[in-house]
Amino acid sequence: DAGVIQSPRHEVTEMGQEVTLRCKPISGHNSLFWYRQTMMRGLELLIYFNNNVPIDDSGMPEDRFSAKMPNASFSTLKIQPSEPRDSAVYFCASIRTAGRLNTEAFFGQGTRLTVV
């Protein structure tokens, strides 16, 4: 398996523009997480899905952020409009529930977003 795949790896955009980050989880994994990482705030959980359903989005900073998971193999995180303070590395992770237990989480390589 190629692991969790995120695209793009780098994104530079102007303030006010819409940004869409993409994630393909590992096949067979049924939970997906979106994180944001900055030096100041560390690794913050934004939202997570279980079986394609959003379970907790309390970490989403504001209404400018939205996330979808239309199927088990794809998720998007959208920022509209983007602001300079959104600049960060965004990670996607997936995990598989095996029977009654969760296995380890696998992270993608991240998308480095710069909003100028």
Added chain:
Amino acid sequence: LAKTTQPISMDSYEGQEVNITCSHNNIATNDYITWYQQFPSQGPRFIIQGYKTKVTNEVASLFIPADRKSSTLSLPRVSLSDTAVYYCLVGDRGIKAAGNKLTFGGGTRVLVKP
């Protein structure tokens, strides 16, 4: 979720053993202890997980005392490439942990010097 406390940073030298202790005083009966490692410019990577006593794999050992209120990650004979941030997480690994937020704290920044 049980809150965890770990040192902000640690320095070591090549060839030494590094021990990172994580405190989790209000760990619940169903909670497991999991450690992740994050290299610069990469996502976190699972290292080891345990419930009690000792767990060892090819990367590290995890020591958990009987009261489970703390745990120690041990990295034997570190090399420069072990420089990373190490995160301790505590949470239920059971089915309802599909609702487990997989929340990361600040982690411990380990710097291995030559």
